[in-house]
Amino acid sequence: TVTKKLLVLPGDGIGPEVMREVAKVVSWMERTRGIRFEIEEDLVGGASLAVHGTPIRDEVIAKARAADAVLFGSVGDPRWAHVGFDRRPEVAILKLRSELELFANLRPAQVFEALADASTLKPEVVAGLDIMIVRETVGGIYFGEPRGIETLADGTRRGINTEVYTTPEIERVARVAFELARKRGNRVCSVEKCNVMESGLLWKEVVTDLHAREYPDVTLSHMLADNCAMQLVRNPRQFDVIVTGNLFGDLLSDLASMLTGSLGMLPSATLGPVAADGRRAALYEPIHGSAPDIAGTGQANPLAQILSFAMLLRYSLDRGDDADLIERAVADVLASGLRTPDIMSEGKARVGTATMGDAVVQAL
């Protein structure tokens, strides 16, 4: 029996509720799949602010570094709007990404077969949709300096943020995209706004050069971010892998996941560089947020969190078979007709968080 160390960070809103359902899958695995998890749990976001006065403690960052992988819920809580920009709940995820150098955020946008009718798009436009967005997550305007709000002599205030991308930052995330594409549809679309931004111009150049040098077998195309937003609505199935910067990736990946009608079902992985000893920091989280409006009602969909755990098994623990089992169990549960309230798809029964989690374990 192998033992793996996980850091579990449920966070705010529905985070703790959906994380409880993952615990059921974890104990099923320990019972049947010859693996032991050494799990540490800690507070982040508003939950950490309430107890420790900070959205994330250095100690938690250290634990994240020491773990084999981090399973993250979600952060964000309107009740903490008053604490100020530097201590807002979102700092927890931003700091984890930057401190652990988690630079490649993998966001699949997939239409589940049983839920082809859940999308607001016509079924013939989205059936079978399977896009992988690779979003850069430690650079760009999220982290560039200078930044802040300054007051000029005449009382006018200026808000400033800086978008910065360097050649190595662009190269390493593009490399992840090309590697993924080789295992999928072999096509990468690189997205920037090179007709307006020099950082986008550099992005396009670096991706083009890397492609010519190392990935000539992959089909590469380039698209402006505004056009990409349109094309995702017009004909989303034209895409295989999309690679883009932090800010465009934020909008485009949320847009792409909403196309599937299955926002409550989509996981993500955020990967760091591979270290000399082969270790790779990684964090797994649902695409959805903390959904404070439904927190505590027992209605949240736990599937995105469960599928994030499946991604963790696949990418961090090299247990693709176990991931397959979980993904198949989720598909079975959906096919059997269970639906949490967020799923806009006809089904046989509306169920809550716990019932959905139990059903997955049952299907396993």
Added chain:
Amino acid sequence: TVTKKLLVLPGDGIGPEVMREVAKVVSWMERTRGIRFEIEEDLVGGASLAVHGTPIRDEVIAKARAADAVLFGSVGDPRWAHVGFDRRPEVAILKLRSELELFANLRPAQVFEALADASTLKPEVVAGLDIMIVRETVGGIYFGEPRGIETLADGTRRGINTEVYTTPEIERVARVAFELARKRGNRVCSVEKCNVMESGLLWKEVVTDLHAREYPDVTLSHMLADNCAMQLVRNPRQFDVIVTGNLFGDLLSDLASMLTGSLGMLPSATLGPVAADGRRAALYEPIHGSAPDIAGTGQANPLAQILSFAMLLRYSLDRGDDADLIERAVADVLASGLRTPDIMSEGKARVGTATMGDAVVQAL
């Protein structure tokens, strides 16, 4: 008979072709509506590069200043990719916006009744959709300094752009949004990314203060840009007026127009400040781009350009009645079943650019 001075800038790709159809509407107006247009035409974008070696001459900017309004086609031509960032065709529109201080870009996203089936979204999600996006267009990351690409000592290159928004810049565009909302559904949604960017934080604060001070009768909400991208897909009819910065506005307005399935039919207006003498610089252009792939084939849809002219009549010449006539004629032509190839909607006849333009004049 009044005389009005227009500067017509067809630009690249399909620009000149669709502009030719506007000329038909213009001469119909001169024949029947007691108005004379003094029209100057000039080159911009790749068309100007080819003749003058620059995407826009100072002389053209001066003419734009002197005109009652500017009717713009579109710029952008992949054949001019080699000229370098400072001379690319897009500089034409960016310079017109900044030199004339055209800070408020009004982009309606409307579903035409006859084309409710043209959207990739389900008809029940988009029927009757009528959103007005107000996008700031002379500030933000499009124009902020410092910007550029620099090479560091170790050979690494860095691409840099700067997002800057000041209190007065935010206030004046928010004011346009609130004023418009009062004539429509009385709701404004302000969109930024205040959980990540200080410029977004300032944006939100300024809009909130202005609302409390001067527009308490309008319903104001705030939304993060990534959530807005999702909500536009999930339930676009929740929006009335959206106000946002330059970059988010670029993506979100293209997304919103694609929801309607009528990209080739959507116009836009970009307005400057009202001067002491009551004059207001303004530019009208279709949402769609230069579409180099279909340029010269006679297949382009001229309706967005014609409707941009209608917007010009309404906003710059105070001739709302004439604008109504043109908009009604366009609706009639669509109802009669004519369709250019871009329209994904069942119709009676597929027609080209000129036939569509003639049909509009016929309907008038």
